[in-house]
Amino acid sequence: MKEMNRSTFFKYSALPLLALGLQKCLSIQSKPFDQKEANFSPTVLVVGGGISGICAAMKLQEYGISAQLIEAQSYFGGRMKSVLNDNSVSAELGAQLFNQDMKEIINLLERNYLEYSSVYGDGNTFSLNATGKEVWDEDSNIYDWIDEEKFLTKLDSKDIDQDFSLSEAIDAMTDEKEKRILLKNMFRELMGKNPELVSTRGTYELYKRFNSERDADELHCENGLGRLIESLIQKLEYAPIHSNPIKRILWKNGKFNSTSKKGVIESNYLILAVPPPIIQKISIEPKLPQAIQKAIASFDTGDMIKITLVFKEPFWRKEGWSGSFVSNVYKGVTVIDSSLKNQKQGKLVLFIGAETALELSKKSQEQRQEFAYNLTKQAFNENWQMPIEYYEGIWVKHPWSGGGYNSFVKYGGKPNAAEVLRNYNSNLLFAGSEISAEFPGYMEGAIRSGYSAAKQIHSKIKSEKGKP
DSSP states (O other): OOOOOHHHHOSSOSOSOOOOOOTTBOOOOSOOTTSBOOOSSOSEEEEOOBHHHHHHHHHHHHTTOOEEEEOSSSSSBTTOOEEEOSSSEEEESSOOEEOTTOHHHHHHHHHTTOOEEEOOOOSEEEEEETTEEEEEOTTOHHHHHTOHHHHHHHHHTSOTTSOOBHHHHHHHHOOOHHHHHHHHHHHHHHHSSOGGGBBHHHHHHHHHTOOOSSOTTSEEESSOHHHHHHHHHHTOSBOOBOSOOOOEEEEETTEEEEEETTEEEEESEEEEOSOHHHHTTSEEESOOOHHHHHHHHTEEEOOEEEEEEEESSOGGGGGTEEEEEEESSSTTEEEEEOOOTTOSSEEEEEEEEHHHHHHHHTSOHHHHHHHHHHHHHHHHGGGOOOOSEEEEEEESSBTTTBSSSOEEEBTTSOTTHHHHHHTOOSSEEEOSGGGOSSSTTSHHHHHHHHHHHHHHHHHHHHHHTTOO
């Protein structure tokens, strides 16, 4: 039987960057003894303490350029957050998966002596309907339908110069009701929004920037990605500032004056490493060019809840199941096996998007827990076991990240908005997974985008000094 890997269908997969709050999570707040005090007159101010901003600050430091990192939230790592135990991880509340072509995240893990391993992928996958399971195997029409190449072929056959909603694109691809329902439910989870609100051309742009033929969900970190964030933060020359959102940026006389609760930070260059919808909350004077404003406004964020269930053992494997399934009972719900190779315990992760996430976010934790238990019990019937641990993250209308997983180009926005922001030639630069030229929506994309912004500033400084 052939495994149905979600990224085989859609490489902007359901496990891009997602930071979800929970007690006992690793958060980096204290200043290591060997760091200098925060620099309020750096050459570069990096706004946003996620992995993109951290990597931008690191790369600038390597170039010998002073950089100060500042973060609105009380912790660093943004959409990378872990619930940790002794030397492993109980749950990744945010970013988790990557593949062997994502060299930058692998390089960071290896340089910081963190282990990674393959994700379990054997067994059968299915869609869960009101009447039972429909297994996806190599002879299944459903499996054939959601093959990524065939999807792109269908998309390419449309007039891509005319944008239309993703819901319209799906309707144009098939007259079969069940296929439409399945595809729309998968995209609800992937985008965290009803496909009616998502740009088809914007989605197409994401495909073109995923530079790998491998499944995106191959590997995960055994020790917890929070430990990577901790290690990187402690290597910064200047103590990063947390719990200080930038509210106002004034660009005057070749200098940026960025106002936070701790005062004004003056810099020659500025990197905004925050999601585009959050940039709109910052007052920037003088106003950015109209094309840049439109590009920023083209992004929207989804509604997402991530639930991790920990079991004594991965009981589903005994019956030949992979642990992965898509629910057609509830809109926008996908489940995967997230068990670690070096643990006997089994883990199922529920990704709940769009309308279902919005509805569940208004309920109590006990009600959400009951939802997760009932759904997995329905999927695995008499084999189901009671979870021994439960973790949840509500990623709906978050004040500093907007939602999950990433920002996406909404229907009616500029499909090339990411390219516009990447190519803005100014002393103010943008960075983040959403706009990365490679692997958008993944940690890899965020890292590369941060490095790219730092490299651009390095080139500008060399040019201004008249160096070759």
